[in-house]
Amino acid sequence: MILVVCLNPALDVTHDVAAVDWAGVNRAHTVHTRPGGKGVNVARTLRAIGADALVLGLAGGLTGTAVEAALGRLGLPAELTRIEGETRRTFTVVDGQRGTSALFNEPGPDVGGGEFGAFRARYEAALPRAAAVVLSGSLPPGLPAGAYATLAGLATAAGVPVVLDTSGEPLRLGAAAGPAIVKPNLAELEALAGRPLCAARAGGLAEVAAADGPDPVTAAAGDLVAAGAEAVVVSLGPGGLRAVTAGGVWQAVPPAVVPGNPTGAGDAVVAALTFGLVSGQPWEERLRHAVALGAATAAAPVAGEFRQADYARVLTGVTVSRKEAA
Amino acid sequence: MILVVCLNPALDVTHDVAAVDWAGVNRAHTVHTRPGGKGVNVARTLRAIGADALVLGLAGGLTGTAVEAALGRLGLPAELTRIEGETRRTFTVVDGQRGTSALFNEPGPDVGGGEFGAFRARYEAALPRAAAVVLSGSLPPGLPAGAYATLAGLATAAGVPVVLDTSGEPLRLGAAAGPAIVKPNLAELEALAGRPLCAARAGGLAEVAAADGPDPVTAAAGDLVAAGAEAVVVSLGPGGLRAVTAGGVWQAVPPAVVPGNPTGAGDAVVAALTFGLVSGQPWEERLRHAVALGAATAAAPVAGEFRQADYARVLTGVTVSRKEAA
Numbered sequence: 001m002i003l004v005v006c007l008n009p010a011l012d013v014t015h016d017v018a019a020v021d022w023a024g025v026n027r028a029h030t031v032h033t034r035p036g037g038k039g040v041n042v043a044r045t046l047r048a049i050g051a052d053a054l055v056l057g058l059a060g061g062l063t064g065t066a067v068e069a070a071l072g073r074l075g076l077p078a079e080l081t082r083i084e085g086e087t088r089r090t091f092t093v094v095d096g097q098r099g100t101s102a103l104f105n106e107p108g109p110d111v112g113g114g115e116f117g118a119f120r121a122r123y124e125a126a127l128p129r130a131a132a133v134v135l136s137g138s139l140p141p142g143l144p145a146g147a148y149a150t151l152a153g154l155a156t157a158a159g160v161p162v163v164l165d166t167s168g169e170p171l172r173l174g175a176a177a178g179p180a181i182v183k184p185n186l187a188e189l190e191a192l193a194g195r196p197l198c199a200a201r202a203g204g205l206a207e208v209a210a211a212d213g214p215d216p217v218t219a220a221a222g223d224l225v226a227a228g229a230e231a232v233v234v235s236l237g238p239g240g241l242r243a244v245t246a247g248g249v250w251q252a253v254p255p256a257v258v259p260g261n262p263t264g265a266g267d268a269v270v271a272a273l274t275f276g277l278v279s280g281q282p283w284e285e286r287l288r289h290a291v292a293l294g295a296a297t298a299a300a301p302v303a304g305e306f307r308q309a310d311y312a313r314v315l316t317g318v319t320v321s322r323k324e325a326a
Numbered sequence: 327m328i329l330v331v332c333l334n335p336a337l338d339v340t341h342d343v344a345a346v347d348w349a350g351v352n353r354a355h356t357v358h359t360r361p362g363g364k365g366v367n368v369a370r371t372l373r374a375i376g377a378d379a380l381v382l383g384l385a386g387g388l389t390g391t392a393v394e395a396a397l398g399r400l401g402l403p404a405e406l407t408r409i410e411g412e413t414r415r416t417f418t419v420v421d422g423q424r425g426t427s428a429l430f431n432e433p434g435p436d437v438g439g440g441e442f443g444a445f446r447a448r449y450e451a452a453l454p455r456a457a458a459v460v461l462s463g464s465l466p467p468g469l470p471a472g473a474y475a476t477l478a479g480l481a482t483a484a485g486v487p488v489v490l491d492t493s494g495e496p497l498r499l500g501a502a503a504g505p506a507i508v509k510p511n512l513a514e515l516e517a518l519a520g521r522p523l524c525a526a527r528a529g530g531l532a533e534v535a536a537a538d539g540p541d542p543v544t545a546a547a548g549d550l551v552a553a554g555a556e557a558v559v560v561s562l563g564p565g566g567l568r569a570v571t572a573g574g575v576w577q578a579v580p581p582a583v584v585p586g587n588p589t590g591a592g593d594a595v596v597a598a599l600t601f602g603l604v605s606g607q608p609w610e611e612r613l614r615h616a617v618a619l620g621a622a623t624a625a626a627p628v629a630g631e632f633r634q635a636d637y638a639r640v641l642t643g644v645t646v647s648r649k650e651a652a
Contacts, residue, residue, distance in 0.1 A: 013415065015430050022348055023426035031432050062395065066388045089339065091417050093430060100349035104341050104419060106357050 002046055002274055003130040003160075005123070005151060006039025006057035008108045008140040009080075010090045011066050012303075019097035026093075034302070035070040036090055038137035038165065038267050043076055044304030045271035045293065051278070054079065054130075056123055058140065060109050061086030079126070081119040085109025088140075103263075108140035116143055123151060127158045131278040135174065136165040136270060145169035152177035163274045164229075165266065167191065176228040180277055183270055184224075185235045186217070193220040198236075218244055218323070233273060233287075235266055235294070240318075241287050248322055252287035254295050255317025264303025265294040288318045328372055328600055329456040329486075331449070331477060332365025332383035334434045334466040335406075336416045337392050338629075345423035352419075360628070361396040362416055364463035364491065364593050369402055370630030371597035371619065377604070380405065380456075382449055384466065386435050387412030405452070407445040411435025414466075429589075434466035442469055449477060453484045457604040461500065462491045462596060471495035478503035489600045490555075491592065493517065502554040506603055509596055510550075511561045512543070519546040524562075544570055544649070559599060559613075561592055561620070566644075567613050574648055578613035580621050581643025590629025591620040614644045 012035070015028035039055060046053040059068055059080035064087035071078045088106035095101070127133070133155045135148045148170045152162045161180035164171070167188040175182050190197050197216040214222065221232035221244035231245040240253040272293040276286030296310035297303070338361070341354035365381060372379040385394055385406035390413035397404045414432035421427070453459070459481045461474045474496045478488045487506035490497065493514040501508050516523050523542040540548065547558035547570035557571040566579040598619040602612030622636035623629070 013417070015417070015432075017430070020348070020428070022346070022421075022428045023424075025429045025431065027431050027433065062388050062392045069388065091339070091341070091430075093428075095348075098349075102346070102348045102419075103351045104343070104417075105351065105353050106341075107353065 001052045001054050001129050002132050002134060002278065003123070003126055004039045004043040004046070004053050004055050004134045004136065006037045006043075006055055006137060007111070007119070007143065007147070008088065008138055009035060009037035009040055009055075009057050009059065009064075009067050010088045010106075010108075011063050011070070012036030012090045012092065014092040014094060016094045016096060020093060020095040032302075033066070033070065035067045035074065035076075036303070038270075039134065040071070040076070041264050041267035041304040042134050042136050042165075042271045042274070043078075044074065045268045045297065045306070046275060047076065048304075048306070049271065049275055049293070051271075051275050053077070054126065056119070056126060057081070058083045058109075058111060058115065058119060059087050060084060063087040063089055079122055081115065081122055083109060083111055083115045085111065085140075108138075110142040111140045112142060116147065120151070120154075124154060127155060127160055130155070130160050132180070132274050133160055133162045134165070134270060134274055135162060135179075136267065138166065139170055146173045148174040149177040152179050161277055163270060163277065165270045172227075175224045175232075178228050179230065181231045181233055181273055182224055182229045183233045183235060183266070183273065184221075185266060186237070189217065189220050189224075189234055193223070214249075217242055218249055231283075233269070233290070235269055237262065240291050241269065241294075243283055243287055245283065248283070250283050250287055250320060251323055252291045252318055252320045254291050254314060255319075262298055264300075265298040267303065268297035268306065269294040284320045284322075287320050288315060291318045327378045327380050327455050328458050328460060328604065329449075329452055330365045330369040330372070330379050330381050330460045330462065332363045332369075332381055332463060333437070333445070333469065333473070334414065334464055335361060335363035335366055335381075335383050335385065335390075335393050336414045336432075336434075337389050337396070338362030338416045338418065340418040340420060342420045342422060346419060346421040358628075359392070359396065361393045361400065361402075362629070364596075365460065366397070366402070367590050367593035367630040368460050368462050368491075368597045368600070369404075370400065371594045371623065371632070372601060373402065374630075374632070375597065375601055375619070377597075377601050379403070380452065382445070382452060383407070384409045384435075384437060384441065384445060385413050386410060389413040389415055405448055407441065407448055409435060409437055409441045411437065411466075434464075436468040437466045438468060442473065446477070446480075450480060453481060453486055456481070456486050458506070458600050459486055459488045460491070460596060460600055461488060461505075462593065464492065465496055472499045474500040475503040478505050487603055489596060489603065491596045498553075501550045501558075504554050505556070507557045507559055507599055508550055508555045509559045509561060509592070509599065510547075511592060512563070515543065515546050515560055519549070540575075543568055544575055557609075559595070559616070561595055563588065566617050567595065567620075568649075569609055569613055571609065574609070576609050576613055576646060577649050578610075578617045578644055578646045580617050580640060581645075588624050590626075591624040593629065594623035594632065595620040610646045610648075613646050614641060617644045 055078035272290035292315035296306035381404035598616035618641035622632035
């Protein structure tokens with residue numbers, strides 16, 4: 001079983017509107033409500049590729065109850081620790097005429113130390129059954145920036161490998177706790193490094209090369225390896241994935257720019273990397289599947305979902321090359 | 327006690343955003359959640375002006391439970407009949423930079439005949455305690471257009487006067503069931519009449535005059551009186567209120583254009599008219615209070631709320647004139 005931690009889940013509400021009046025009254029032609037948050041997306045993808053996932057998270061108020069009920073309707077096993085505050089909603093408006101989406105995020109509930117303690121007890125109780133732990137998404141207000149580092153430390157001490165996908169201080173602190181994989185995207189890695197790593201991000205990897213030594217992306221990822229992570233996989237959007245490990249550096253590139261919505265693609269990458277980790281795939285295979293699953297998810301309208309045909313089609317076209325030893 | 331029927335209540339969620347990116351990700355600086363729907367606004371206003379109101383409505387799913395809990399937090403007495411479908415949400419985005427609001431409405435749950443029957447039983451049980459009944463807002467999907475006519479007929483048969491605020495076929499059918507007051511706005515009256523009644527709506531009442539006979543607004547309101555309503559009060563936005571009854575026609579005009587958000591102003595007018603009805607105020611007084619309460623509510627940021635100082639200030643400046651016998 002793969003334990004997927006989701007400390008800040010959400011009730012995702014999506015309104016599909018034919019042509020939005022941004023200064024007036026709108027009636028959606030379709031309203032969808034789904035359980036959301038990055039961890040939930042990871043768990044949905046894990047289940048879709050045949051892995052056994054358990055969502056461990058926090059839930060509060062009636063919105064928390066709605067998230068729990070929605071997870072149940074999807075058949076996703078979840079253990080949610082009840083908290084005092086109200087679980088957040090996200091609200092997405094899809095403008096059919098303009099082809100744009102506007103996303104409105106609530107910050108999430110203020111989580112108390114006692115509540116995190118209760119969660120931690122259930123997490124420790126579940127660890128012996130876990131083949132891996134995924135720590136994914138932002139931390140809700142009130143939790144210390146080291147919350148993921150604490151959870152990662154408990155897992156590695158129990159011999160359970162950790163995949164960490166977050167940003168900022170929780171990423172910096174978490175990487176030092178010895179996770180098997182951390183997965184920043186380019187913007188998150190740049191924010192951590194405190195410098196731009198790519199001249200023209202949309203142009204892909206050709207822009208990343210540096211004059212001498214490792215290119216800036218590999219160098220910044222290497223800093224996270226030096227800090228304690230066993231491997232760093234940087235998602236580069238259309239440029240694919242860069243894996244930096246003590247054993248080598250790999251680059252995986254999709255066959256062509258796959259159009260679609262990048263929301264949720266990173267979560268699919270995390271799911272594939274975790275599945276590859278627990279099933280002992282070599283890095284080439286992990287990255288091939290991760291790129292294909294990310295691209296197939298980007299092409300699907302809903303985060304956490306993809307079409308098997310897209311996955312299979314992209315998979316055959318992914319190019320993986322070994323760059324160098326790190 | 328005034329019985330306020332709210333068959334399609336809502337959970338109103340409002341996001342205040344500094345400057346909205348309509349094609350990107352937004353984080354609200356404030357999120358408000360309130361019970362909504364026109365009937366709820368009417369009940370809140372009634373309570374604020376000292377009347378005893380009971381909300382009678384339908385609620386389903388966790389959103390229905392959230393509405394019920396939110397009514398409880400406001401201290402508004404409510405009896406909500408549980409239904410199978412999920413109560414609707416409304417979502418409002420207030421753009422601080424542009425000063426605009428976008429409203430996203432969900433249609434509401436599909437209400438079955440058996441569910442309306444259960445509601446009707448509780449309505450009939452409450453009628454003997456009621457000094458008046460307010461029927462307000464749209465009907466949820468699944469209910470026949472004559473649902474308000476049925477409820478109005480039961481009330482009038484029990485000697486309880488009815489105030490009806492709805493539109494379209496439910497308004498046409500409801501007016502024939504003998505309500506004491508129906509309150510369309512100009513657009514609703516025009517839709518019912520099937521013709522424009524005002525050349526330049528924003529220009530106010532000067533535009534409404536016709537060559538001979540009653541002006542078009544009075545004539546169209548008179549048709550609803552002929553159909554069965556005892557009185558028709560047409561809300562004309564900045565033009566004030568026109569009351570058309572068998573005993574005469576009155577026009578009430580606010581002292582000046584009061585700036586603000588018209589959402590909820592109509593509900594405040596309904597509350598004032600109902601309070602005036604049960605307390606035996608003459609039409610001049612009812613209209614004076616209704617105009618002032620509507621204007622004070624328009625000036626407040628939240629539907630169902632107003633500042634007493636605004637109410638008192640506008641009240642002294644309202645002009646009421648008797649136009650003619652109908």
